[in-house]
Amino acid sequence: MSKVKVWDGFIRSFHWLLVLSIALLYFSAEEGMIELHFVAGFFTLALLVTRLIWGIIGSKTAKLTALIHSPQAVIASLKGNQAPLGHSAPGSYMVLLFFILLALQLTTGLMSSDGILTDGPLAQYVSSASIDTANWLHSLNFELLLYAIGLHVLAIVIYKLKGKPLVKAMITGSKQQTGTAPQALTTPPWLAWVIFFIVLVTVMATWGREPLSYLLS
Numbered sequence: 001m002s003k004v005k006v007w008d009g010f011i012r013s014f015h016w017l018l019v020l021s022i023a024l025l026y027f028s029a030e031e032g033m034i035e036l037h038f039v040a041g042f043f044t045l046a047l048l049v050t051r052l053i054w055g056i057i058g059s060k061t062a063k064l065t066a067l068i069h070s071p072q073a074v075i076a077s078l079k080g081n082q083a084p085l086g087h088s089a090p091g092s093y094m095v096l097l098f099f100i101l102l103a104l105q106l107t108t109g110l111m112s113s114d115g116i117l118t119d120g121p122l123a124q125y126v127s128s129a130s131i132d133t134a135n136w137l138h139s140l141n142f143e144l145l146l147y148a149i150g151l152h153v154l155a156i157v158i159y160k161l162k163g164k165p166l167v168k169a170m171i172t173g174s175k176q177q178t179g180t181a182p183q184a185l186t187t188p189p190w191l192a193w194v195i196f197f198i199v200l201v202t203v204m205a206t207w208g209r210e211p212l213s214y215l216l217s
């Protein structure tokens with residue numbers, strides 16, 4: 001058995017920051033803390049945009065192209081005939097589903113309104129019927145996101161029961177592999193943080209000044 005680095009520092013931080021952000025987004029929406037909701041939403045937007053860019057220029061296991069598998073590969077993986085370095089074939093589709101649900105949640109949020117004082121920054125460009133649709137989709141899609149999260153965690157537990165401790169790898173970045181496997185990571189993770197910083201500052205400077213100054217006052 002040898003230790004192989006599978007997840008770079010950015011992927012791991014992206015994952016756990018995403019979990020924290022979604023918890024904060026849920027909490028802030030429930031408590032009517034709309035400014036906090038907006039700032040957490042902009043942070044999540046920057047996380048997702050960076051992750052998608054990292055899916056083009058990042059490490060081998062982060063690549064979006066590594067998420068596309070044939071139905072045969074999904075079946076082979078479910079039968080236990082595949083031990084990939086990165087996401088398994090069914091896991092890859094789960095990841096793609098997350099990216100789609102998150103993108104929809106973020107875009108509908110940008111067009112939503114709390115119906116009292118605060119509108120998402122794109123609400124001014126759309127009709128009031130579109131705002132209503134965005135609000136409805138934002139709420140419905142969140143439920144789908146919750147089902148996806150439940151399924152995701154269930155799958156992780158099943159893998160664990162089958163002797164595959166995936167969570168440890170998402171924390172430490174490394175997996176135990178039989179034989180000598182090549183190191184998977186090539187692009188330096190600091191580059192992802194530079195991209196994240198640029199995206200976050202741009203989003204906050206464009207849309208985040210008002211909610212941020214309200215939160216800081």
Ligand code: HEM
Nearest residue numbers: 011015018019022086087088091095098149156166167170
């Ligand atoms: C808000 C809840 C969650 C969301 C939205 C979420 C989303 C994701 C996403 C998008 C990935 C792919 C990472 C990437 O390639 O960038 C992933 C992978 C992963 N997540 Fe989560 N996750 C959540 C909660 C959890 C929890 C609670 C656990 C631990 C029990 C967990 C364990 C993992 C593991 C181990 C992987 C890597 C799976 C593999 O080896 O293929 N996630 N998750």
Ligand code: HEM
Nearest residue numbers: 025026029038041042105106109110112113114120139142
């Ligand atoms: C992944 C990111 C996001 C998640 C998980 C999320 C989650 C939620 C949830 C659970 C609600 C409550 C829905 C309901 O009442 O049924 C909500 C409401 C709302 N969200 Fe988001 N949201 C996200 C991003 C955003 C963004 C980026 C914006 C705008 C900048 C936004 C603006 C709003 C607004 C205006 C409401 C309505 C609040 C109200 O009715 O009082 N959301 N969001």
